[in-house]
Amino acid sequence: xxxxxxxxxxxxxxxxxxxxxxxxxxxxxxxxxxxxxxxxxxxxxxxxxxxxxxxxxxxxxxxxxxxxxxxxxxxxxxxxxxxxxxxxxxxxxxxxxxxxxxxxxxxxxxxxxxxxxxxxxxxxxxxxxxxxxxxxxxxxxxxxxxxxxxxxxxxxxxxxxxxxxxxxxxxxxxxxxxxxxxxxxxxxxxxxxxxxxxxxxxxxxxxxxxxxxxxxxxxxxxxxxxxxxxxxxxxxxxxxxxxxxxxxxxxxxxxxxxxxxxxxxxxxxxxxxxxxxxxxxxxxxx
Amino acid sequence: xxxxxxxxxxxxxxxxxxxxxxxxxxxxxxxxxxxxxxxxxxxxxxxxxxxxxxxxxxxxxxxxxxxxxxxxxxxxxxxxxxxxxxxxxxxxxxxxxxxxxxxxxxxxxxxxxxxxxxxxxxxxxxxxxxxxxxxxxxxxxxxxxxxxxxxxxxxxxxxxxxxxxxxxxxxxxxxxxxxxxxxxxxxxxxxxxxxxxxxxxxxxxxxxxxxxxxxxxxxxxxxxxxxxxxxxxxxxxxxxxxxxxxxxxxxxxxxxxxxxxxxxxxxxxxxxxxxxxxxxxxxxxxxxxxxxxxxxxxxxxxxxxxxxxxxxxxxxxxxxxxxxxxxxxxxxxxxxxxxxxxxxxxxxxxxxxxxxxxxxxxxxxxxxxxxxxxxxxxxxxxxxxxxxxxxxxxxxxxxxxxxxxxxxxxxxxxxxxxxxxxxx
Ligand code: HEM
Numbered sequence: 216x217x218x219x220x221x222x223x224x225x226x227x228x229x230x231x232x233x234x235x236x237x238x239x240x241x242x243x244x245x246x247x248x249x250x251x252x253x254x255x256x257x258x259x260x261x262x263x264x265x266x267x268x269x270x271x272x273x274x275x276x277x278x279x280x281x282x283x284x285x286x287x288x289x290x291x292x293x294x295x296x297x298x299x300x301x302x303x304x305x306x307x308x309x310x311x312x313x314x315x316x317x318x319x320x321x322x323x324x325x326x327x328x329x330x331x332x333x334x335x336x337x338x339x340x341x342x343x344x345x346x347x348x349x350x351x352x353x354x355x356x357x358x359x360x361x362x363x364x365x366x367x368x369x370x371x372x373x374x375x376x377x378x379x380x381x382x383x384x385x386x387x388x389x390x391x392x393x394x395x396x397x398x399x400x401x402x403x404x405x406x407x408x409x410x411x412x413x414x415x416x417x418x419x420x421x422x423x424x425x426x427x428x429x430x431x432x433x434x435x436x437x438x439x440x441x442x443x444x445x446x447x448x449x450x451x452x453x454x455x456x457x458x459x460x461x462x463x464x465x466x467x468x469x470x471x472x473x474x475x476x477x478x479x480x481x482x483x484x485x486x487x488x489x490x491x492x493x494x495x496x497x498x499x500x501x
Numbered sequence: 502x503x504x505x506x507x508x509x510x511x512x513x514x515x516x517x518x519x520x521x522x523x524x525x526x527x528x529x530x531x532x533x534x535x536x537x538x539x540x541x542x543x544x545x546x547x548x549x550x551x552x553x554x555x556x557x558x559x560x561x562x563x564x565x566x567x568x569x570x571x572x573x574x575x576x577x578x579x580x581x582x583x584x585x586x587x588x589x590x591x592x593x594x595x596x597x598x599x600x601x602x603x604x605x606x607x608x609x610x611x612x613x614x615x616x617x618x619x620x621x622x623x624x625x626x627x628x629x630x631x632x633x634x635x636x637x638x639x640x641x642x643x644x645x646x647x648x649x650x651x652x653x654x655x656x657x658x659x660x661x662x663x664x665x666x667x668x669x670x671x672x673x674x675x676x677x678x679x680x681x682x683x684x685x686x687x688x689x690x691x692x693x694x695x696x697x698x699x700x701x702x703x704x705x706x707x708x709x710x711x712x713x714x715x716x717x718x719x720x721x722x723x724x725x726x727x728x729x730x731x732x733x734x735x736x737x738x739x740x741x742x743x744x745x746x747x748x749x750x751x752x753x754x755x756x757x758x759x760x761x762x763x764x765x766x767x768x769x770x771x772x773x774x775x776x777x778x779x780x781x782x783x784x785x786x787x788x789x790x791x792x793x794x795x796x797x798x799x800x801x802x803x804x805x806x807x808x809x810x811x812x813x814x815x816x817x818x819x820x821x822x823x824x825x826x827x828x829x830x831x832x833x834x835x836x837x838x839x840x841x842x843x844x845x846x847x848x849x850x851x852x853x854x855x856x857x858x859x860x861x862x863x864x865x866x867x868x869x870x871x872x873x874x875x876x877x878x879x880x881x882x883x884x885x886x887x888x889x890x891x892x893x894x895x896x897x898x899x900x901x902x903x904x905x906x907x908x909x910x911x912x913x914x915x916x917x918x919x920x921x922x923x924x925x
Pocket of ligand 1: 559561562563564565566567570623624626627630635636640643644645646647648650651654725728732737738739740
């Protein structure tokens, strides 16, 4: 049974040779350890940020500021919102107006929203979604979609405003406000329950914005690649039987109206926001 | 000064001597002292039978299982620095390990893969002991201790399974503890005691954590001590009866030059020494010194196993699913892999049969093995023909178990229906 090869292997496998072999495995592992963790994504972005800081520094104070910048994981600790947002590890420039023209991810945050919603108090993910604890682009942005923590993009971001702000505070004409009015206009409560009112012919919508993509029924025939919550809701509003025969009325909505309703749906979450972070007037949510 | 003479003068220094209390191990007396004067090495006898060195006799499985357990203790303590056993924070600890703790993923992987490997090696070690008849004679009770250790090992893995607090953990433990609830009369109470309530929640997490990090380690250390002590008291590990004449193989390869010095002067035998010791006294030529022959082999096995584990832990990540959610039942919800055979049986029968009767009988059967035919026929020989029927029966049990686990792991899909592994 023992061929010359196995016999030779057996002769070779003496304890000293095996110890040496084990040592080689250790070395490979150590080398791989160093290489694997050598260049995290955020390090490159922060280096770029620091380089630009130094290049733009023109007085003693800003030179000192640039010199003090440390490349390290950065995070906003938000115990009140039960989260830690590490987005700023790559998006280092969001609060620095000098980076308005810098490339992403180090650019300044657009608009003036951060002046009221300071990152120290609110962080990032309460509005943007995604996975705040992650430190890689893919995991933080919830890619590839569909994922459990997708980021809200474009107009859908407005859904997050409704997590804290009551109906009476919605900016007139915003997607969220239009969606809120369409909900009444189409008479959705005839079949659906929302908070304490409405009917039970269709599913309760009170927490629909917290549902993940895999909690929606995609039917047996859908073969598309987009399985996001946003896509499901929009398709469903334009044609309730898009994925499976549904008893819901087809309102023949325009794309625009369907999307506005999606925004409103996304605002209906069960996220717990502590009172002191709520807007002064308080929500009209019951 | 050359490196060699530096080592020499170090060895002769008063401090070094105060620690090791022996000369350089260039003679058999000092080699014996190397073992007897060291609290850890003293687990070993000074001399062992040459047969015990054969890799293909034990495959080093008991030793490798011990090594994995020690690795689990070390990595487990490191994980404890980061882990908080509460439903709010457990899953976040996992995320932090992954994203911000330096080499946190690697640390978790090491613990994860060593744990799964330990179950496999402990099971293989049990199979080795069975197939070589090493549970016979004076070793009957050590087999029982071994069975207890195996059950404790499963308990370790089962309690650890819940700690990441992700969907996989939550539902595996829900399925597992529901099986325990099928015990007649006491079932509900047992489950309630395990979970600290009726559902897998904060109390269950805390209980599993305490069992995993305090109770089970203490128990395993105690039973391991007994296990090793018994191996020593039974005259070292088993082997075939010595032939009347000393074999002509000659001494094993020498790793150190010998100078005269007889180790057996150190050994005093009790009047009624265990049989194996008597045997080895009859023909001292068949024994070799533990230092270096056994130690160098143990070092080799440890180097290779640790090296392999490091590589696996670097490239294979332990899963982390979404956070535990009691409202969202995965389909199918599977128990941990080593219980899938039982879950499979439950799926064709009742929770009582698959969850209580079958495992209960399995443990009882294992415990009974050394006491069914108490004789010493064929000890130390793999698949000895005198034990043909026992070997066949054990093999059928083993293969059946493995098959059911494989079916449960790869061939069960939605609603526990049979599927091909590649169909989803
Ligand atoms: C936590 C799990 C266990 C550990 C760490 C462990 C460790 C060891 C070690 C280091 C030895 C010395 C010989 C060798 O390496 O094979 C040994 C021998 C032995 N073990 Fe275990 N063991 C474990 C579980 C078991 C189980 C599950 C059984 C059987 C049910 C068992 C039964 C025995 C017996 C009977 C011996 C003596 C073998 C002989 O003399 O050839 N052990 N064990």
